Amino acid sequence: MEKQIERQPACKPEVGIEKQFLRTTEFFNLEGVALDIVPPGAVEPLDTEAAATLDMPPSTLTKAETIENNAVDSEALSYIIPPTILTPTFIFNIEGMEATQATQFYTSSHSRPASHDETDNAVPLIERKHLVIRVFPNLVKPWRQAAGAIQGEVWFKRTDVAGQPYRKAIVLNGSTAGRRAATIDRGNANHTLNFRIPDFYARGKLVVYSRCKVLVAGQWKYTPWLGRLLSFVRVPVVRIRAHGVHYHRNGILKAAPPLSDFIATSVYLRKTWPMSRFNFLSYDVIHFAGDLTNTAGGGCGQGWNALWRQLRALYNASGQDANHYALMKKGIPTTYGGCGGGNVGASFVGDGSIMAQELGHALGRSHAPGCDVGGPDPSYPHYTHPQSAAIGEFGMDYATGKVYTPSNSNDFMGYCGNPWVSPCTYRALISDINHQPSPITVEASRCAKNLCHSQEHLYLDFGVSSNGDVDLQSGFSMEGPGDNSNGGPTKHSIELQDGQGRVLWAKRLVLKEAHQSHDDSHTWYSEAIPMLSEVARLVFKCGHADGPTIIDIPKKAPTVNIEALKFDISEAQSGTVPLKWTTQCGKDEQVTSIVRYTNDGGETWRPLVMALGETEYKVNLDQLPSGKNCKLQVMASTLLRTTMAETEMFAVSRTPAQAMISPVPQDGQTQQSEVVELAGCAYSPDGCADEDDCRWNSSLDGDLGCGEYLIANNLTPGEHVISFSAPDGVGGSTHAEYTVQVLGQG
Numbered sequence: 001m002e003k004q005i006e007r008q009p010a011c012k013p014e015v016g017i018e019k020q021f022l023r024t025t026e027f028f029n030l031e032g033v034a035l036d037i038v039p040p041g042a043v044e045p046l047d048t049e050a051a052a053t054l055d056m057p058p059s060t061l062t063k064a065e066t067i068e069n070n071a072v073d074s075e076a077l078s079y080i081i082p083p084t085i086l087t088p089t090f091i092f093n094i095e096g097m098e099a100t101q102a103t104q105f106y107t108s109s110h111s112r113p114a115s116h117d118e119t120d121n122a123v124p125l126i127e128r129k130h131l132v133i134r135v136f137p138n139l140v141k142p143w144r145q146a147a148g149a150i151q152g153e154v155w156f157k158r159t160d161v162a163g164q165p166y167r168k169a170i171v172l173n174g175s176t177a178g179r180r181a182a183t184i185d186r187g188n189a190n191h192t193l194n195f196r197i198p199d200f201y202a203r204g205k206l207v208v209y210s211r212c213k214v215l216v217a218g219q220w221k222y223t224p225w226l227g228r229l230l231s232f233v234r235v236p237v238v239r240i241r242a243h244g245v246h247y248h249r250n251g252i253l254k255a256a257p258p259l260s261d262f263i264a265t266s267v268y269l270r271k272t273w274p275m276s277r278f279n280f281l282s283y284d285v286i287h288f289a290g291d292l293t294n295t296a297g298g299g300c301g302q303g304w305n306a307l308w309r310q311l312r313a314l315y316n317a318s319g320q321d322a323n324h325y326a327l328m329k330k331g332i333p334t335t336y337g338g339c340g341g342g343n344v345g346a347s348f349v350g351d352g353s354i355m356a357q358e359l360g361h362a363l364g365r366s367h368a369p370g371c372d373v374g375g376p377d378p379s380y381p382h383y384t385h386p387q388s389a390a391i392g393e394f395g396m397d398y399a400t401g402k403v404y405t406p407s408n409s410n411d412f413m414g415y416c417g418n419p420w421v422s423p424c425t426y427r428a429l430i431s432d433i434n435h436q437p438s439p440i441t442v443e444a445s446r447c448a449k450n451l452c453h454s455q456e457h458l459y460l461d462f463g464v465s466s467n468g469d470v471d472l473q474s475g476f477s478m479e480g481p482g483d484n485s486n487g488g489p490t491k492h493s494i495e496l497q498d499g500q501g502r503v504l505w506a507k508r509l510v511l512k513e514a515h516q517s518h519d520d521s522h523t524w525y526s527e528a529i530p531m532l533s534e535v536a537r538l539v540f541k542c543g544h545a546d547g548p549t550i551i552d553i554p555k556k557a558p559t560v561n562i563e564a565l566k567f568d569i570s571e572a573q574s575g576t577v578p579l580k581w582t583t584q585c586g587k588d589e590q591v592t593s594i595v596r597y598t599n600d601g602g603e604t605w606r607p608l609v610m611a612l613g614e615t616e617y618k619v620n621l622d623q624l625p626s627g628k629n630c631k632l633q634v635m636a637s638t639l640l641r642t643t644m645a646e647t648e649m650f651a652v653s654r655t656p657a658q659a660m661i662s663p664v665p666q667d668g669q670t671q672q673s674e675v676v677e678l679a680g681c682a683y684s685p686d687g688c689a690d691e692d693d694c695r696w697n698s699s700l701d702g703d704l705g706c707g708e709y710l711i712a713n714n715l716t717p718g719e720h721v722i723s724f725s726a727p728d729g730v731g732g733s734t735h736a737e738y739t740v741q742v743l744g745q746g
Ligand SMILES: [Zn+2]
Pocket: 357, 358, 361, 367, 514, 515
């Protein structure tokens, strides 16, 4: 078998490499033209003369790109029937090409998985996402005529940028047995020839050519070239504020997983979501001690609900500019694998498909039906029958080349097994990602409901029992956006009234956390309530037999004073600094505090600790982004009223980035020993190193490419020390190593 080490491209455009794609332009008038030269089902006679002219390799190709398999197996030859027996019924061409990044519509002459009106390749291709080209060769020959295995090649070139050379796609499977296209099973990865075009090249307009060859009677016979012009859709990076959960309860202690675990776990989403990559805007550690096995209290149960509320409070306290996601290490007792909705979610390290679902909930996706799932999405297509979460089309893992088959694979938004993604969820997520929380959506929400100015909102978390009792959990108010999160409507509503009982504002409550139901013992809400100046009371209309629940809003807010900082503010600071403050409130009130930090003079704030009962906190500046305009803030809250105080401005020095590597968890069914997938990042509180500056290297095979995610196909057998290196942000570099044993072909 030929050895092909995938070398991911340098992430800066290469210069000075000129490779000619030999003379194809003479055969096809191609540039800028969509080339369905051979429509599915059509056949063209073999043009041996053309094939001979097109034979590889041209002299201008480098050695690494030459085709090495021109050698003829003499034993195989002895079985081959002499060319004189070749009859006119010999047909060898390509039925079509499927361009897939996760899922795709393609109607081969054999596989028609579901009845639909979709055209081939109708699922949009996403910019900078790895792309698999499945080539469907069609070989028709007399029954007694022997032929070798079919091999192929795929070449591609960007046509929207001048002077780009043709490049050869990475081979995912080497060869396939010759057969009529009408017998190709899309569910079998090895019935087609599969190639990968690295994410770096998946952008703009890409012309892709394929050709196959087969050895017949000692001679290579070639198909005509088949070309397509592909274009890509730009989808924003998915914005995440990552929270590693430090868990401590009843003697079970699990330290917070590092950011590299987020990157490794989210590789499943890189593959199945219509996106190229994540932007982890921040990483911090949160503390949690809830009981995740307690299923009482509705939704995901009391423990998960508490974690969800904690994340919602963090989401609100940081200005709603990104999704918030928490990961925990495995080994914490739990009933469920995750929980999510309302732009936040949580799950465990390594559970990529669960993260895909919870983050889908966070962006407003409901469940795919079937397998006793709660709240199924009524608009999910009936690919097979109404109660099925079947993915409806063939899926493809671009790293391993594994095919997901509609008959036994189900959408990750549901509870059924062997999860992958359906075209329905995939296309819907494109829109969801475009509307994800970001500074742009925050700006837009300010102008919703005639609040075109910065408005103080009360961010209130509360529960409502099935008999209408209201249970206030936590709250704080600050200037910030209203709430744009999606959710299912309920019969419950909330009103703001002035002192005379006039309604100032009202809102129907929605269930933002996706696993809640109207039939639960409790429903949980996290709302942004505008604190209009005349406000006097909150009125909850939640179906209580005694009528609405009225809660007066105290006229007076608590007071808070921060002690002067104990360091010389003229010097850049690092390490741990103590922050102390005092609070005062009414006789029967209780104050909790939130500590926030800014490094841009108060433009953006990041919560460091929520709902603190104490009045001091040790701030570790080494875990915070640097800057000259840094301040700390204490928000003291009596639930319905909040006051804040800030320190003077000071400078914080930059913490060097540190490289780390995590192995990408393998699906239990993946038996691909040839693909090594690793996730790495060079984390600093000032942000991770730019993906394009991160490099992977193997002690045996040398440079493996760049990025935070490595796919290494066909590494040389032996022990590889794989290193990941990146700039540390302060003039040096940082690197991490991971040892992997690659077993030889057995
Ligand atoms: Zn769910």
